[in-house]
Amino acid sequence: MARALINLPRTARRGEVIEIRTLIQHVMETGYRPGADGVVVPRDIITRFTCLYNNEEIFAAELAPAIAANPFLSFSTVATESGILAFTWTGDNGFEQTETRSLTVT
Amino acid sequence: MRRVLLALLLAGAASAEPRQSGFELMSPGTQAMQRDDSANPGMLWVEEGRALWDSTGCASCHGDVARMRGVAARYPAWDAASGGPTDLAGRIAQCQEARQHRTPFPRESAEALALAAVIGLQSRGMPISPPEDPRLAPALARGEALYRERRGQLDLSCAQCHDANAGRHLAGSPIPEAHPTGYPLYRLEWQGMGSLQRRLRNCMAGVRSEPYAYGAPEYAAIELFLMRRAAGMPLETPAVRP
DSSP: OOOEEEEOOSEEOTTOEEEEEEEEOOOOBOSOOBOTTSSBOOOBOEEEEEEEETTEEEEEEEOOTTSOSSOEEEEEEEOOSSEEEEEEEEEGGGEEEEEEEEEEEO | OHHHHHHHHHHHHHHTOOOOOGGGGSOHHHHHHHHOTTTOTHHHHHHHHHHHHHHTTHHHHHOSGGGGTTTGGGOSEEETTTTEEEOHHHHHHHHHHHTSOSOOOOTTSHHHHHHHHHHHHTTTTSBOOOOOOGGGHHHHHHHHHHHHOOBTTTTBOHHHHHTTSTTSEETTEEOOOOOOOSOSEEETTTTEEEOHHHHHHHHHHHTTOOOOOTTOHHHHHHHHHHHHHTTTSBOOSSOEEO
């Protein structure tokens, strides 16, 4: 499983805008580069990222070959209620990883 | 007498000229990436290293990794087994082989870099303090000689760029003073983590010379000299560099 770093506040006031930052370990191989043997290395990238807040999608991104390795994504949302945020990265070669974090809204 | 004192004072002022970490030459964006642990990709390797610290049994002797505070700032150190200096990666490999009786992680493997990164992080912000060990003197002299030796088809020494032309530009990129303050570090060009040896190999290939093999004693000698040259500068591991 890839290492992922997710940064968001543990608690927030209702209606507060919170910033969420995610970083995941991934090679993001473009599919255009020749390897040491001259053969083009097949594409291996994350293609989609989604963030669900209590099962409601609040952010999604399509990722493309030009995006750097270990992609960093930052976005914001309004803290509406306490619950679970689920972060899912899916990509080539069946890559799929989900991390969850809880948020307490006061 | 007064004139001698004045000359001494002037010399003192000249040698107290502040040294500059490569951090200072980076764009504000890349600097922000290094400063913020949630944006610094090197922290992914640190987290990997933290997991390896426990899973490979480092913790059973050394305890919590936080107890390694200050260790990375003291390397390369004298190694009785090889009769020369060893860098932190070499010490970790030796510990794995001699005390854990396992095949050490290969140099430059993700695991080796991860362990070096998490140990390096414990000393972040601490001044680089190379050991004052007289047994290291020959290697230190060798390191300095290698630093000043012209090499490769371009016939350039490290010093010709990093001392004589530091702060100027080479093909649009600023030339840093070559202080190894943040290794292992995340280099954007590599899209990954790398050791000082990897960086030295890049420069050697850049002047079109044959790099020494990974783990060669020449690297430990150069690192010893560079760390002595950078003594007192704060450690930045895991740094980010362009």
